[in-house]
Amino acid sequence: MNKLKYLPILIYKEYLQILKDKSVFILSFALPLLLVLIYGSAIRMEIKPVSVCIVTQEQNSLTDRIVKEFLLSDYFVTQNTPDFIKANEMFKDEHFKVLIHIRGGKKKDISPGIEIEVYLNGVESQLASISLNYINQTIKSAFTKAGLSTSGYSVNIRNMFNEANESVWFLMSGHYVSILTLLCMFLGSFVISREWDRKTIETLCATNASATEIVLSKIIVYYVLTVFSIFILLVTGQWLYKTPISGSIILSFVSLFVYAFEMLCFGIFLSAKIKSQFNCAQIAVVIGFLPAVMLSGLIFDLRAVTPIISFIGHILPPTYQVKAMRILFLSGGQSLYIMFNILLQFTIAVILIALTVRQVKKDCK
Amino acid sequence: MKAVIEESILRIYALIVKEFLTILKDKSSRVILFAPIIVQCFIFGYGASYHLEHVPYALYCQDNSKEAFSLLMKIKHTPKFEQIAVCDDMHCLTDKIDSQEALLGIYIPENFSKTKNIDILTDARNTASANTAASYVTQIIDENNSKNSILNFRYLFNPNNYTRYTILIGMCLGLSVIQVLLLSALSVCREKEDGTYDMMLMTPSKTYELLLGKAIAPVAIATVQSIILILICNFYFAIEIKGDVFSLLCLIVLFDLAIVGLGLAISTLCKTTMQALISGFSCCLVLILTSGLLTSIDGMPDWFRIIAKMNPVHYGIYAIWNIYLEGKSIFDILDLLIPLAVLGVITFSIAAYLFRHRIDN
Numbered sequence: 001m002n003k004l005k006y007l008p009i010l011i012y013k014e015y016l017q018i019l020k021d022k023s024v025f026i027l028s029f030a031l032p033l034l035l036v037l038i039y040g041s042a043i044r045m046e047i048k049p050v051s052v053c054i055v056t057q058e059q060n061s062l063t064d065r066i067v068k069e070f071l072l073s074d075y076f077v078t079q080n081t082p083d084f085i086k087a088n089e090m091f092k093d094e095h096f097k098v099l100i101h102i103r104g105g106k107k108k109d110i111s112p113g114i115e116i117e118v119y120l121n122g123v124e125s126q127l128a129s130i131s132l133n134y135i136n137q138t139i140k141s142a143f144t145k146a147g148l149s150t151s152g153y154s155v156n157i158r159n160m161f162n163e164a165n166e167s168v169w170f171l172m173s174g175h176y177v178s179i180l181t182l183l184c185m186f187l188g189s190f191v192i193s194r195e196w197d198r199k200t201i202e203t204l205c206a207t208n209a210s211a212t213e214i215v216l217s218k219i220i221v222y223y224v225l226t227v228f229s230i231f232i233l234l235v236t237g238q239w240l241y242k243t244p245i246s247g248s249i250i251l252s253f254v255s256l257f258v259y260a261f262e263m264l265c266f267g268i269f270l271s272a273k274i275k276s277q278f279n280c281a282q283i284a285v286v287i288g289f290l291p292a293v294m295l296s297g298l299i300f301d302l303r304a305v306t307p308i309i310s311f312i313g314h315i316l317p318p319t320y321q322v323k324a325m326r327i328l329f330l331s332g333g334q335s336l337y338i339m340f341n342i343l344l345q346f347t348i349a350v351i352l353i354a355l356t357v358r359q360v361k362k363d364c365k
Numbered sequence: 366m367k368a369v370i371e372e373s374i375l376r377i378y379a380l381i382v383k384e385f386l387t388i389l390k391d392k393s394s395r396v397i398l399f400a401p402i403i404v405q406c407f408i409f410g411y412g413a414s415y416h417l418e419h420v421p422y423a424l425y426c427q428d429n430s431k432e433a434f435s436l437l438m439k440i441k442h443t444p445k446f447e448q449i450a451v452c453d454d455m456h457c458l459t460d461k462i463d464s465q466e467a468l469l470g471i472y473i474p475e476n477f478s479k480t481k482n483i484d485i486l487t488d489a490r491n492t493a494s495a496n497t498a499a500s501y502v503t504q505i506i507d508e509n510n511s512k513n514s515i516l517n518f519r520y521l522f523n524p525n526n527y528t529r530y531t532i533l534i535g536m537c538l539g540l541s542v543i544q545v546l547l548l549s550a551l552s553v554c555r556e557k558e559d560g561t562y563d564m565m566l567m568t569p570s571k572t573y574e575l576l577l578g579k580a581i582a583p584v585a586i587a588t589v590q591s592i593i594l595i596l597i598c599n600f601y602f603a604i605e606i607k608g609d610v611f612s613l614l615c616l617i618v619l620f621d622l623a624i625v626g627l628g629l630a631i632s633t634l635c636k637t638t639m640q641a642l643i644s645g646f647s648c649c650l651v652l653i654l655t656s657g658l659l660t661s662i663d664g665m666p667d668w669f670r671i672i673a674k675m676n677p678v679h680y681g682i683y684a685i686w687n688i689y690l691e692g693k694s695i696f697d698i699l700d701l702l703i704p705l706a707v708l709g710v711i712t713f714s715i716a717a718y719l720f721r722h723r724i725d726n
Contacts, residue, residue, distance in 0.1 A: 023640040119519050128520055197558065278394065278642065285649075303421060306411055
């Protein structure tokens, strides 16, 4: 192994460099903590409670029943008033999110003879559609209890792989992927560009060490840091949100480790290519943050977006990792796909290392 | 007195020119300031949707009645729904969902025409899309049964309830947060690393002049970016500006000014470019994710909502929604602007304090 003679020395150099500037530690230890807390708590899909105002002009047993149903439900904070104009003004000033207007009926063909008008504020569109879902169900249940039926069919909805219908569960497995994407790319993006900014790259090139050794030493040292980050991330994440793992725990770990390795290599490749810390960090943020959150199917389901976006999503590695993590955490099984994913991410990592070495070699000449 | 002010303005002006030159002199950083923003705008515009553009589903029907058939035809001919498989047993149905080919499984058991039972299986590995898809089906089934719906609903300010409206308009400010913070966080650090910091201190500029000069360039760049984004929203995505343009511009400038103090504070505290970028970026992430832009504040735990209330971006985003989508003017939303201004003044004073004390060292 004469080829890698200088590798230990270079690793020692990187180690000293990290000790000198502690901000790398902040990045690899504090940032995963912070991110897991924020992602887990801030990105939720349930909205509880929704503030509602019900306007009832006429009192009868059915309207009473509906209002009572809303008051009893812990999904809503309800107020009740007969004054529509005042309620409408308060709605415009955003004192509550939904306005429901129940009118005693003129329509003869509907048995209870009432009409329900729901006004939602479309500015927060997700909140609006979730609230409408809740309202729909509550009103239906009020009708059923009053002995009236809105629909002849009874529809049973079963949520597979996540019986509790808890959004943290499905989001958390994806959050691990997006946090790691961001972290590793960000960490990697400084590694070689910093040498350029400080103009120490020439000194490095002038030594006897080959480009392969330079790149490998950096990858090894920073990957050790990444491994610590993954542990911190998983331990805090599992401790705080108690996401169940249905699949193999070992495979989940292996899968995440390989993925983090790939993302680190990508960050380092970027830093070799772009050579300026500011530009590199910007690009890492833009492509690290975006595809991992928007295009990987983490929040927005790729099965349901326009084909072009779905296509772009399927070219990017995070998409496959998110899918694999969801299988590992929530449904289990499908080990063939998990293996395929690990292999895929690893191959990309190797290609990236080769590209980085080529780039550094070219620049050193 | 007049001469003193004139000189001071001249010095600030010189510093602003210098800042613009450092930021814009490099071709690649010019590209990086504008290209990603525009790309992101389009990706957010098309990709960010909690609605489902198409719903692939698998079907398992054990009933041969006419009623079941008509219901199935109704579902099949709904434009969004795409039937990808017809199964002969339950195992096949769950399999299609497990492999993520189908979003929904529809199961119609025997004697459907008598019992009127329908089972719907969803892939709750993504609860958001599962719930939305389930609500679509329930709606179709309900409509099939009763011709007149007694429940009418109306979305104000966003009649079709597009997610795009919410997210893109919020992003007009959200994306500029990233720019302002990173640029201002870098402005002092870059000088330290390049060794030009002492030269800057040797100029006759006073501390507050330095601070102002450093603040203007990031604010100006971020404002231009926000305007570009708003133009794309208005002309390309055809989201109509309901409020007046003047209010919108005032909001953008005020918002950027409120954020820039934070960036400058970071910049004076950090020693290297890397530290500045890391802290600046961490701040960005916290600010954007807790602002209620991607997911509503009402979904967060109580203690987290307090953090969100201290977040200037939260006020900015709600203010731009109010102006752009609801058509309010800047005077109607003082309850949002005053906290924004107060937070801006606080961060700016902190930056000024740090700036003065760090320079003395």
